[in-house]
Amino acid sequence: MSKRVFHHPPEAQSGRKYWRSLGQLEKTPEFNRWLEKEFPQGAAEFQGGEVSRRNFLQLMGASMALAGLSFASCRRQLNLVPFTKGVEWSIPGKALFYATSMPARRGAEPLVVATYDGRPTKIEGNPTHPATAGASSIWAQSAILDLYDPDRSRDFLNKGQKSDSLKFTKALDEILASGGDGSGIAFLVERNHSPTRERLRALAEKKFPKLSWCVYEPTGGISDEVSRVAFGDGILVTPQLDKADVIMAVDCDFLSNSGGNLDQIRQFSSRRKVSATDSKMNRLYVVENRYTVTGGMADHRLRVPASQAGAFLAALANAIGAATKNSELADLAKAWSANTPFADGDKKYVENWVSVSASDLLASKGKSVVLVGDRQPAAVQLLGHAINSALGNLGKTLIGRRTIEKPALTIEQLAAAIDAKSVKALFILGGNPVYNAPADLKWAEKQATVPHVVRLGYHEDETSKSEQGTPRVEWHVPMAHFLEAWSDGVANDGSYTSVQPMILPLFDGWSELDLLSIVAGGQKPAGAELVQETFGERTGGAGDFTAAWAKFLHDGFIADSAPAPEALSYKGSEAAAYAAKAGPVPAAAAGTFEVVFAADSKVDDGRFANNGWLQELPDPITKLTWDNAALISPATAESLGIAEYDLHMRVKRITIKAGEATLTVPALISPGAADNSITLPLGYGRTVVGRVGRGTANLGTGFNAYLLRTSQNPYFVTGATVTPADGMYEMGVTQEHASMEGRGADFTREATLTQYNIVAKEPEGTPTSAYFQKMGMDAHNPKNVSLYSHPPLNSPTSIDPHAWGMTVDLNSCTGCSACMIACQAENNIPIVGKEQVIDNREMHWIRVDRYYASENNDLKDPELISQPLMCQHCENAPCETVCPVNATVHSEDGLNVMAYNRCIGTRYCANNCPFKVRRFNFFDYNQRDVLGHKKGHPFTGLYKWNLTSDKGMPDTLKMQKNPNVTVRMRGVMEKCTFCVQRIQEAKITAKAHSRDTDAIPRVPANAFTTACAQVCPTDAITFGDINNPESNVSKIKADARGYRLLEYLNVSTRVWYLARIRNPNPQMPDAGKLGAFIHPAGETNEAATPTGGHS
């Protein structure tokens, strides 16, 4: 009898394809070899430069011998140490949750933090806050790692010499005493929307009337200044995306993590939750120079260089002005007449695009919104405001909010004051101006000319000392983390939030408020008093203060504390004058390039560079880890002759010359990018940074794009020249990892809204109603037969009443990857370093696969769809049948569980997993120095196995670990457990509650959820009990869009995906290619194709 081999049906050669990388699209032999192998060539081999296999075996032998002698199982005496006095609320071993909020550029992010026995371990969004409803950003998720960063600044330093807080306070008094009326005192701070900081600033200004106050955010944008011109002083404009039917985003990545904009993301996605009962959806037009997560969600997307966004808006303004007979718009647009947006030189296409989208906006007057990127020049943003005004969107889809922040100096103004020698004492609170100030300011030299510089810094970074270690400041003060200090904030919706400490400062750091209160009042106050005073002022002090304060801390915010929206009236003449003065962005000269400086999706402006979770998080679009790279379009790469790359993502490098500055960076080909537009993410190439930010010993982390950035061109620079440079650069790009034997293209399913409405209305049982379930391979492959029989796991007679399942809504998922960080924080997942990522050994339990979709192998302008993939908990799990030691088995409630202690590391399970979601701990990533910085040993980094090795992680990092999850060791397979620790806790609670009753202990519907579902800003992931008809997951999976992966293999997964629905405008020139009823395999299923859709 011959072996039964499952022959995979061949992929069609034409039609719409879903692909992750150029290699996959072109079917290079290298990619095919990659598909066949679980890991890249040699990845399973022992290959480090430091030690050979022979050496290793010898050493292993030696350590085995020693292990035999040392009685590994001998137990030392352990002590149980109770408190001396009972601590209020504290139950040993049980989590205690505190509400707080994270200060961010756009507004505070309301949070709830889990603490175990006094140590914070996990950050979640505050579920009671109406605007964010339990969602949180990747930065809030990873902030817990920053708290325990072993490279944090620990000491007060006076000119580099260790000092203490007493000496500093004394010195500070002297510095301030010499301040006089404050004309010599300047503060440089970051934006954080803290009312207490504003209050202390006012007090300080009272004491020193001429004090200068400068706020600098390198990637913060100028939208507030622009709205000041357009709508008056102190007015911030906030979109109300839940009220918008049509959204036009011009170079505006409003769905990305940009610090405190979760409410916007939620509002947007609330309009994309289609179901049989609610079949309406908003429509999103995106105009951008490279793929962003916003572009990935677009229904229509146009590639336009950032410098041409203004020209595009002018064309749009002309169309809308003509239709609304609004002469203001035409006048504003006139300045741009010499300038037309282009895409591939196809003028007609763009004109058509503009006019059809303009009529769509006009058709939804008052229910549409035009969003312009906040870092675009003022003239461009004013065009956007003018269009919104003409469309009658003001006060409806855009509302005004009065900011608490008073006007401040820009960094250029501060630099001028330093040049004029008028600054005697400079206080730099947070930030990192030496690294991220515009290059033309030469900030390091400026800072050196100020007699007294006091720095409050979380790290000793570029601003505090030079690369050689020479101090750049007179005083460096260690800064307290926001989880260690009192403060307050204002969320993006205007509500007042608390910031409270849940641990004493680990290294006796000071908060901004501590330092400011000394400046303002002369002494360091105790604890919460500063915030209490602000709280009292805001609440008016009526009623029981103690109770109100306790409620504020308990809730984390004051309900309904957002001020009423301000009326918005567009000041046309002022805006026109301002725009005329600023002038249009000149069209780029032929043969030159524009360079766009983007805030990085992970390390932001560089502030999170020492956070390993963020460094190792694949970028949502490029899937790049540990690095930044110049993103260029395939055509640009072709024209520069640098289109070469290989599977190890060794890419060519380019030298960019903009103005006087040059920079050599690796170039990453990015499908969907505008031609001749190069995007450079900021935030990398830090020089004075902790161990993580320095990267692995022989591979650094990224390039400093700030070197090209000047105060005239903070966002993009035109007229740059690019030349190919020598050498290749190796990048950790995960886009081809876990390629699932090429079946992956079958995983994402999509359709148009019209088609969905036909399918959803179809009665159950008809072929059309199963349209989404019978796509691709499932359309024509009969279900495989299982050789094993077991009782159905979700039957009502099962001994466990629960059956856990999950749904993932691809229509909501933006690909932001917050789930990956949440999972990492919850499940003690180690980082592995860039070298190991290159070898396909990253440990993330959940990954977000990004697919491009295009017809006829189109690289230039594909569509994009993201799909989170975690262990699917197959009921007929292929991994379980191949495990020789029963280390992975099924539980009664339907989980595919891993018993780490049984695992002997054969990796058969990973090999047999069709989804490639199993992760193998090749080295002891949790215990070893994955970055290989420790020198002076014969074997460094990971390749230290035995007697001479340093083992163990820094004590502070141990404090972060979730005590309810095993910290896995080397040689053990691991994977998503559906957060089994949370499941067990919920079950135990249910069992304890049913004490002495005859009720069946059952977890109530939606009582808890997994870390990934909890963090998701768009509620794309839902987890729960599919046996309970009341649970959200049961309701969601019943939707017509629900499908399971690889049904034809009969693995019977427990994760239901909900197909992506696009809402194209049928009149648009690019409507035909969207969400077409063509299966990835290239075959249309005649029986299931509903009429009325696009063909």
Place this chain on the structure above:
Amino acid sequence: MANIFPRGSNWIPIKLTVISSFIGLAIFAGCWYYLTPKYSRVGYQPVQPVPFPHDIHTSQLGMDCRYCHSFVEVAAHSNVPTTQVCLNCHSQIQKDNPKLKPLWTSWETGQPVQWVQIHKTPDYVYFNHSVHVNRGVSCVSCHGTVNHMEVVYHAKPHTMKWCLECHREPELFVRPVAEVTHLDWQPPAKAGESIDDAQLRIGTEIKQREHLNPPDKNCAGCHR
């Protein structure tokens, strides 16, 4: 006649003897250690900083286990009492007893008393006290008759096999929830019924009424 075997081969029998005796010794030592109660620490009875007699406090004075181990019904971890709890009584009773000196030192300095841990589950086992005591598993089932121990010792082996004995057949061990901290409780036997039969009868009743369903094959019940 030429030597068939090289000279060195003379040593082979001796080498073999020495090596095999070493291996034999290792196997013997391994069995001695791992297959006897020493490995599961049954009988381990360390000296505590304060010689707290459980028997006097519970059997003579009638204190409930939960007076000191106060969170046992709500938390995974059964807490050891704080110094404050001890001094609730001992600030009045026997306050000059020299054996209580560590308590007073702790109270004055704020440094906790360093009790010696007796029962230790490995890090990869997530044992939860609350779910056991709320479902009718008595303290005595795992810790032995602590109420009769002057000095507490490790009474049961706490191996996985031992855990599973109860997880597979909880009816042999469970008792009414109200009796969980009554360590001397015996199942009330009907006339002519043995204690074991009475336990089986009552245990089965409880198991059915309260839908006891301990994880017996679900690894994730204890290993996460």
